[in-house]
Amino acid sequence: MTPRFSIAALIGIASLIPAFAASTVESARDSIKKAAEELQSTQKEYSDLRLGLYREVNKLDDEVLALSKELRTLERDEELRTSKIRSLEREVETRKADFTYASGVLNQYAKAIVTRLHPAEAQLYKQAIEGHDQKATASTDDPKTEVSERFEILELGLKRLAEVAGGHRFEGKALGRGGQAIAGTLLLAGPSVFFASTDKSFEGVASAADTGANLPAIVPLAETNGTIGKAIESGEGNVPFDATNGRAIEQALKNPEGSHSGAMEHVALFGDIAKNMMFDGWIAIGICILMITVGWTVAARKFIYLNSIQKGTQEFLRQWNLLSSDLTAIDHADAGSVKSFGGNADPATQALVQKSPLYQIYHIGSEEIRHRLEQDRIHKKGLSGRSIQAIRAALDAGLVRVNHKLTDGLIYLTISIAGGPYVGLLGTVVGVMITFAIISKVGEVDVNAIAPGIASALLATVAGLIVAIPALFVYSYLNSRIKNIVGEMQVFIDEFVAKMAEFYQGSDNPNAAAIAAAGEKH
Known part of the structure; x- marks a missing residue:
């Protein structure tokens, strides 16, 4: 029964299909037609919207073009304004420079006219x-x-x-x-x-x-x-x-x-300047005066001393030339004979010659030779090489002592040369400092108030230079003369030792002359 029933069902369904199909097609047609109508409506709306948009876009394009033109106009205006601003700034700077220059000139004129x-x-x-x-x-x-x-x-x-x-x-x-x-x-x-x-x-x-x-x-x-x-x-x-x-x-x-000459007027000006000298300036000038007094006293004494030395040296060299050919004249046991060059010099000549430093060196050598010859009176072997070296050492020691005597006192001239300008400069600096301190208290700057104080302060420096400059020249001159005298003494010592080695060469020391020559080179 089941198969029959299934067949019957299929037959029934088959009979219903045409009717259903017809209704479905109709429905689809209606749907398509409706969709087509909606599509046409939508297309029309889109067309209307597109037209509206086109109009809006065209309108916006027109506005953009207008704004672009306006922007270009504004940019040109801005460039023009910037150019004008720069031109104005340059003109302002020029006016400022002109004003500054004019103000400066007028200011200088105001200061200058008062002095005129x-x-x-x-x-x-x-x-x-x-x-x-x-x-x-x-x-x-x-x-x-x-x-x-x-x-x-x-x-x-x-x-x-x-x-x-x-x-x-x-x-x-x-x-x-x-x-x-x-x-x-x-x-x-x-x-x-x-x-x-x-x-x-x-x-x-x-x-x-x-x-x-x-x-x-x-x-x-x-x-x-x-x-x-x-x-x-x-x-x-x-x-x-x-x-x-x-x-x-x-x-x-x-x-x-x-x-009154110009020089006298300058001297009178120094007197006017001295009237305004402050206490500290007078202290500096007082020290400078003390330096001048001491320095010139030493220089004068040294001049007199060196002149007497020069005269005595000239006379001594003349007597030495007479004696040098016979050095044995100092072999006498009498010390007075030695001092009188073996009896060749009178008392006046002796007094003059004794001032010479060469005589002092000669006297030292003579005493040394006489002393050693007296000790060797029995054998009479002369002077050995060691004795000659010892005598030369004594002569060199005498040279040092004489050199100290010659240079004694020159330290005061050195102090004047080195210290005079500094003392004067100290007085000037202190005077200027006090002058400016007084001006700062008064609160007014007046040339007539400043000038006397500055001039009087500078007077201390002038005093220091007056101390130092002459002292420098005198010191150089005296030092040169002393060096010449010391050089003559050194030459005399070498000559004395050479002649001594020649005349008093001991028989037990044939090399005494060589020793003397070595000492001379030394």
């Missing part, structure tokens, strides 16, 4: 110039104000030139006799400045010398009969024209007939 003012003009311009200069110095943070103040000084200078060129007359004061301030009228006419007192009792030419009181010093002129006062008052008349600003008149008053 005649003492008569100081009472007119100096206070105003110094006031503007102080304001300019205090306005370094405000360049405009600084330059403005500097220009005020320049305007004062131009005003001064105009007034001086045309003859400037003004009421003021001047220093008369005894440094007393006198009221009157001053006339600036080019390089000359004239003054007449109010009471017409005093008139003259104003000197350009700085008095330190910002007032000119008047040099009175004789026999003017009031012509200067009249010319100043009326503006007409003859006045003595002096292109030296009174310096020639001052010189004429100081030296009316040329009685």
Whole structure:
């Protein structure tokens, strides 16, 4: 039954397949149609979106192009602005350099004009110039104000030139006799400045010398009969024209007939400098004076001594030449005979010869020979080689002692040469140091206050050089003469030993001459 049932089932299913297939195809067609419609709708939407996107892209492209153009415009503007900024910076630097240069020139002018003012003009311009200069110095943070103040000084200078060129007359004061301030009228006419007192009792030419009181010093002129006062008052008349600003008149008053030479003026200046010398400077100069006194005393004594030695040496060599041909003359037992060169020298000659160092060497040798010959009076064998060497040693010892005597005292000249400049330099350094210390306490720098102290301090160095320079020359001269004398003594010793070995050669020592020659080489 099962197979039949299966067959029947298959037959039933087979009968149902066509119907199912037909319904499935229909359904698929509907699905495909629906899908096609959806696809067409989607394609249309995509087309619409693509068109919209294209429009947006085109719009964005247009905006990008516009922005690119604007960016290029901005870049050109930036380059232009950068170029302008650089140009402005260069111009600013140029203006700064010009300002710095102008400010420096004006500053130098402000400093220089004060030194160019005649003492008569100081009472007119100096206070105003110094006031503007102080304001300019205090306005370094405000360049405009600084330059403005500097220009005020320049305007004062131009005003001064105009007034001086045309003859400037003004009421003021001047220093008369005894440094007393006198009221009157001053006339600036080019390089000359004239003054007449109010009471017409005093008139003259104003000197350009700085008095330190910002007032000119008047040099009175004789026999003017009031012509200067009249010319100043009326503006007409003859006045003595002096292109030296009174310096020639001052010189004429100081030296009316040329009685003082330039050297005397320099000596007078040393006196003025000495008046400002401080205590420490006087100590240094005192030490230098002590060195000079001791050094020149030693030098004078040494000159006299060497001159006497030279005369005695000349006479001794003359007597020695007479004696050297017969050295046996000193064989006498009488010491007086030895001292008188065997009776050839009179007492006056002996006194002169005894001053010679060669005589002292000769006397030592003579005494040594006489002493040894007396010991050998019986055998009379002469002098042995050892005796000759011993005598030579005694002569060399005498040479050393004489050399010490010759150089005795030269140490003081050496101290003067080495120590004089240092003592003077110490006085100068201390004086300068004290001068600057005083200036620092006062707080003002004034050339008239510094110069006397510095000059007086330098005087100590001058004193030290005065000690050292002559001492150096004298020492070199004396040392040269002493070396010559010592050289003569050495030559004399060699000659004496050679002749002694020749005349007193012992019979038991035939080589004494060779020994003497060896000693001579030594």
